[in-house]
Amino acid sequence: xxxxxxxxxxxxxxxxxxxxxxxxxxxxxxxxxxxxxxxxxxxxxxxxxxxxxxxxxxxxxxxxxxxxxxxxxxxxxxxxxxxxxxxxxxxxxxxxxxxxxxxxxxxxxxxxxxxxxxxxxxxxxxxxxxxxxxxxxxxxxxxxxxxxxxxxxxxxxxxxxxxxxxxxxxxxxxxxxxxxxxxxxxxxxxxxxxxxxxxxxxxxxxxxxxxxxxxxxxxxxxxxxxxxxxxxxxxxxxxxxxxxxxxxxxxxxxxxxxxxxxxxxxx
Numbered sequence: 677x678x679x680x681x682x683x684x685x686x687x688x689x690x691x692x693x694x695x696x697x698x699x700x701x702x703x704x705x706x707x708x709x710x711x712x713x714x715x716x717x718x719x720x721x722x723x724x725x726x727x728x729x730x731x732x733x734x735x736x737x738x739x740x741x742x743x744x745x746x747x748x749x750x751x752x753x754x755x756x757x758x759x760x761x762x763x764x765x766x767x768x769x770x771x772x773x774x775x776x777x778x779x780x781x782x783x784x785x786x787x788x789x790x791x792x793x794x795x796x797x798x799x800x801x802x803x804x805x806x807x808x809x810x811x812x813x814x815x816x817x818x819x820x821x822x823x824x825x826x827x828x829x830x831x832x833x834x835x836x837x838x839x840x841x842x843x844x845x846x847x848x849x850x851x852x853x854x855x856x857x858x859x860x861x862x863x864x865x866x867x868x869x870x871x872x873x874x875x876x877x878x879x880x881x882x883x884x885x886x887x888x889x890x891x892x893x894x895x896x897x898x899x900x901x902x903x904x905x906x907x908x909x910x911x912x913x914x915x916x917x918x919x920x921x922x923x924x925x926x927x928x929x930x931x932x933x934x935x936x937x938x939x940x941x942x943x
Contacts, residue, residue: 689790689794693768694718694719694772695722695723695772697722697725697763698725698776699753699756699757699774700725700737700756701727701728701729701750702731703778707737710775710776710777711740711742713784715783723745723760723763723767725747725756726746727752728749743763745759752868754865757774758860758864758868761938764854765851770851771793771850775846781844781890782891788801789848792848798883799852800847801886802839802841802886804839804844805888807886816892819901825841834916834918836877839883842869842873843869853876854938855938857872857876857937858937862875867914879933
C-alpha cells in the first residue's frame with residue numbers, strides 16, 4: 677500500500693512532495709501491475725481518478741490504498757486529467773507525475789522525471805518513446821510510429837521546438853506549471869495533452885525529455901484508427917493556430933494569459 681500521509685516528509689526529493697496521478701478508465705486488469713513498479717521510497721502520494729469505468733477499477737484502487745476519485749459520468753481523457761491535477765494541488769503536491777494505469781509505461785522512470793524538475797532546471801519533463809528504440813521494440817504499430825514522427829516534425833516546425841515527440845502520456849509537471857497554465861480552457865478529449873504542451877511552450881516553461889521504453893499489449897489503452905485521425909487533424913490545427921498567434925494573430929483561448937486555471941488548492 678502506498679503511504680499517502682501528507683505529514684510524512686521522509687520520502688521528499690530535494691524537499692519536493694511528489695504525487696503520482698493516474699487517469700483511469702477500465703484499468704482493473706493492469707492497475708496492480710502498474711502500481712507495483714511505483715518507487716515507494718520517493719513517491720509521497722498516488723491519486724487515481726476513475727472516469728466512470730464499467731469495471732472494478734475504483735474498487736481495486738481503494739483496496740490498494742490509493743486516494744480515489746470517481747466521476748459520476750465520463751468526462752473524457754482531458755477532463756480526467758483536470759481532476760487529477762486539481763486533486764494533486766489540493767493534496768500539497770510540488771511535483772506531479774502522470775502515469776497511465778494501463779501498464780504501457782513503466783513507473784520506474786518516476787525518479788528521473790521528478791529529478792528533472794526538482795533540479796530547478798525544468799518545469800516539465802516528458803518520457804519519450806521515440807528517443808532510442810523503445811517505441812518499435814515495445815510493439816508500437818508501424819502506422820502509429822510514422823504518424824507520431826510526422827506530427828512531431830510538423831509541430832516542431834510550427835512552434836519552433838526540437839522535441840522528439842508530443843504524444844506521450846507519461847509526463848511530470850511542477851506545481852507552478854499546474855497553477856499557472858489556463859488548463860480549464862483545454863479540450864476534454866485526447867487533444868488536451870497536446871494543448872498543454874503548446875501552453876507550456878507559449879508561456880515559456882522549459883521542457884526536458886527522458887527516453888522511455890513502452891509496452892503495447894492487449895490490455896493497453898489505445899484510441900481507434902478513426903479517433904487517431906481526428907486527433908492528428910486536431911494537432912495540425914492547434915499547431916497552425918499557435919504559429920499564427922506567434923505571427924501576431926489573436927491566440928486561441930487556451931493560449932491567453934487570463935484564461936481559466938485550475939484555481940488555488942483547497943485550504
